[in-house]
Amino acid sequence: MTSVLLIGECDQNGEITQATLQAITAAMGLDDPRITAVFPGRPPELAKRLPIDSIVIASEVTDSDDGIFEQATADISSLLLAKKPDVILLSKSDLGSIVGARLAFRADIAFVPDCLEISNSKGQLTVIRPVYGGSALAEFIVPSYPAVVTLRPGSYYPADEDGAPSIDSIEFQNVEPSALVVDTVAEVREGIRLEEAKVVVSGGRGLGGPEPFSVLENIADELGGAVGASRAACDAGWIDHSHQVGLTGKSVSPDVYIAVGISGASQHMAGCSSSRAIVAINTDPDSNIFREARFGVVGDWENVLPSFLDAVRELKA
Amino acid sequence: MTIRIAVLAKQVPDPEIPPSQFNIDESAKSIIPPNGVPPVVNGFDLNAVEGALQLRDSGAEVEISIISVGAEFVMDVMKKTLAMGADRLILVDDHNLDKIDAAATVKILSAAINKDGPFDLIIGGRQASDWDQAHVIIGLAEALKLPLVSLVQKLQINEYGISLHRVVPDGYQVINSKMPAVLTITNELGEPRYPNLRGIMQASKKIPDVLSLADLGLSAEDLVPKLELSKLYVPESNRQVEIVNGDDDADSGKKLALRMREEKLI
Numbered sequence: 001m002t003s004v005l006l007i008g009e010c011d012q013n014g015e016i017t018q019a020t021l022q023a024i025t026a027a028m029g030l031d032d033p034r035i036t037a038v039f040p041g042r043p044p045e046l047a048k049r050l051p052i053d054s055i056v057i058a059s060e061v062t063d064s065d066d067g068i069f070e071q072a073t074a075d076i077s078s079l080l081l082a083k084k085p086d087v088i089l090l091s092k093s094d095l096g097s098i099v100g101a102r103l104a105f106r107a108d109i110a111f112v113p114d115c116l117e118i119s120n121s122k123g124q125l126t127v128i129r130p131v132y133g134g135s136a137l138a139e140f141i142v143p144s145y146p147a148v149v150t151l152r153p154g155s156y157y158p159a160d161e162d163g164a165p166s167i168d169s170i171e172f173q174n175v176e177p178s179a180l181v182v183d184t185v186a187e188v189r190e191g192i193r194l195e196e197a198k199v200v201v202s203g204g205r206g207l208g209g210p211e212p213f214s215v216l217e218n219i220a221d222e223l224g225g226a227v228g229a230s231r232a233a234c235d236a237g238w239i240d241h242s243h244q245v246g247l248t249g250k251s252v253s254p255d256v257y258i259a260v261g262i263s264g265a266s267q268h269m270a271g272c273s274s275s276r277a278i279v280a281i282n283t284d285p286d287s288n289i290f291r292e293a294r295f296g297v298v299g300d301w302e303n304v305l306p307s308f309l310d311a312v313r314e315l316k317a
Numbered sequence: 318m319t320i321r322i323a324v325l326a327k328q329v330p331d332p333e334i335p336p337s338q339f340n341i342d343e344s345a346k347s348i349i350p351p352n353g354v355p356p357v358v359n360g361f362d363l364n365a366v367e368g369a370l371q372l373r374d375s376g377a378e379v380e381i382s383i384i385s386v387g388a389e390f391v392m393d394v395m396k397k398t399l400a401m402g403a404d405r406l407i408l409v410d411d412h413n414l415d416k417i418d419a420a421a422t423v424k425i426l427s428a429a430i431n432k433d434g435p436f437d438l439i440i441g442g443r444q445a446s447d448w449d450q451a452h453v454i455i456g457l458a459e460a461l462k463l464p465l466v467s468l469v470q471k472l473q474i475n476e477y478g479i480s481l482h483r484v485v486p487d488g489y490q491v492i493n494s495k496m497p498a499v500l501t502i503t504n505e506l507g508e509p510r511y512p513n514l515r516g517i518m519q520a521s522k523k524i525p526d527v528l529s530l531a532d533l534g535l536s537a538e539d540l541v542p543k544l545e546l547s548k549l550y551v552p553e554s555n556r557q558v559e560i561v562n563g564d565d566d567a568d569s570g571k572k573l574a575l576r577m578r579e580e581k582l583i
């Protein structure tokens with residue numbers, strides 16, 4: 001039997017994140033799993049239909065989003081003591097990355113972030129994670145339980161919401177925050193969120209400046225998608241960093257990922273390689289992006305994109 | 318009053334090695350850097366040095382100590398931090414310290430910080446580009462029991478201590494923290510400055526403090542790993558690209574749309 005404590009998360013609309021549903025699938029693949037989920041803050045109604053054994057509800061709802069996740073860390077640390085799980089599973093989100101690491105170091109147990117695979121069928125917990133920006137894969141054995149693991153979004157299919165977990169109530173202690181969030185400045189974005197888009201059109205250094213991103217926007221609009229970017233384009237200030245796709249940006253897994261003027265460095269691919277199909281437009285036939293793409297055009301975006309957009313519009317008409 | 322800052326910086330293989338030159342020794346479970354390509358200071362750690370220097374530029378009196386744990390340090394590489402403007406370089410250099418896990422790294426770093434401290438700010442990079450763990454600094458904050466603010470893109474001394482802008486998925490948060498505090502810095506802070514000639518000259522005259530594990534009161538037994546690396550390999554890609562060829566670029570663009578439609582991608 002493997003007891004799993006799963007840390008669930010909701011998006012801004014209060015819906016359970018795809019990454020959380022994917023983590024449930026990962027947990028279900030462990031040896032004879034018993035899955036308990038906790039949602040820092042308040043669990044959404046839908047959580048009561050997840051295919052897991054139980055849900056922990058905090059009787060005293062605390063605000064977990066303090067920017068440094070001290071409350072969430074304290075809450076989950078106390079659950080760790082109460083439930084003694086073998087595996088604590090989180091997604092590689094802002095919360096997951098910080099709370100996961102904090103928990104593990106506080107409890108002096110193993111932490112493995114950003115995993116693609118987790119299994120313990122052979123009696124030993126084994127995980128696979130990309131290293132060196134994704135140029136290599138590393139398999140680790142975790143010699144003893146408990147262990148804290150975060151999963152890269154897109155590594156598993158999301159679980160269906162068709163269960164009836166039992167509901168446990170627990171009281172958490174409020175912690176005094178050591179640093180205070182005094183303001184949140186959100187970049188206002190219209191349209192489809194990058195992480196959920198079925199089509200992503202991304203631009204890189206090869207675009208040469210900020211203006212061409214409006215061409216990418218037109219294509220994204222036409223295809224019902226969102227605009228992404230490489231780190232080089234963001235660092236150059238051509239587009240806001242919240243559009244960055246990659247190892248240190250967002251993980252996306254759309255049906256189609258169109259990469260324009262992006263060389264396909266491993267750290268970029270780390271955020272998009274689970275896309276169903278990658279389409280590359282690049283002047284350099286030897287660039288790495290063509291090794292990962294399903295379709296490619298070797299050419300200058302300035303000439304390729306306008307006719308591509310026209311053809312897309314015609315096909316839609 | 319001088320603000321004492323420790324910046325934690327790691328020597329790593331150059332992450333910009335093209336994939337075609339990226340090789341692994343599977344039996345040794347380590348990477349083989351291509352001939353003649355020297356290691357670098359981890360990129361985000363240079364952002365961290367830049368962040369500390371910006372505090373100095375803003376008028377605060379700061380002393381910046383670089384602390385690094387590893388083996389086979391290349392002095393010219395590590396001294397780049399001094400050439401940028403850091404004051405001191407402390408190298409914990411001992412056998413195999415380039416092969417230890419995060420838990421062991423945290424132990425050594427906290428011992429080095431306690432030996433040389435107290436510090437008002439302890440700053441690291443958001444992650445090291447070799448193992449992409451992104452948790453050594455978070456673990457360090459837990460070990461030192463200090464406030465932690467990660468993914469900082471802007472820092473400023475204010476009446477509360479320090480004011481920080483922390484990157485979140487769709488914007489940033491403004492956070493006030495007391496000092497001492499532990500921070501991780503992200504590339505959104507801006508490009509690390511290039512050392513100028515004067516900085517390079519001054520750095521060449523400085524002698525780093527080199528410490529062994531024993532100097533920190535630690536031994537190999539203190540560094541028992543929590544994880545065992547069982548395999549290291551290059552992932553196989555079996556994707557086959559179909560290059561769409563038109564009469565010219567514009568025609569290729571049109572044909573691409575048609576092919577994508579045929580495959581029901583759009």
Ligand SMILES: Cc1cc2nc3c(=O)[nH]c(=O)nc-3n(C[C@H](O)[C@H](O)[C@H](O)COP(=O)(O)OP(=O)(O)OC[C@H]3O[C@@H](n4cnc5c(N)ncnc54)[C@H](O)[C@@H]3O)c2cc1C
Nearest residue numbers: 204205206230231232246247248249261263267268283301
């Ligand atoms: C620890 C770490 C984390 C990182 N995280 C990320 C991350 O999250 N996301 C990320 O993207 N990067 C990340 N990087 C950076 C990454 O290594 C690359 O440097 C970056 O992705 C390069 O961006 P690019 O492809 O836009 O630029 P380049 O590599 O410069 O490529 C530009 C491409 O444009 C092509 N081009 C030029 N002109 C044209 C034209 N007219 N038409 C069509 N094509 C043209 C060129 O042939 C070239 O292939 C990270 C690096 C490190 C070390």
Ligand SMILES: Nc1ncnc2c1ncn2[C@@H]1O[C@H](COP(=O)(O)O)[C@@H](O)[C@H]1O
Nearest residue numbers: 325326386441442444445450451452453
């Ligand atoms: N061996 C080391 N020596 C000094 N600093 C380190 C070392 N390892 C990690 N760090 C710091 O911790 C940050 C995160 O590293 P990591 O958790 O390994 O991705 C790095 O950006 C450095 O600031």
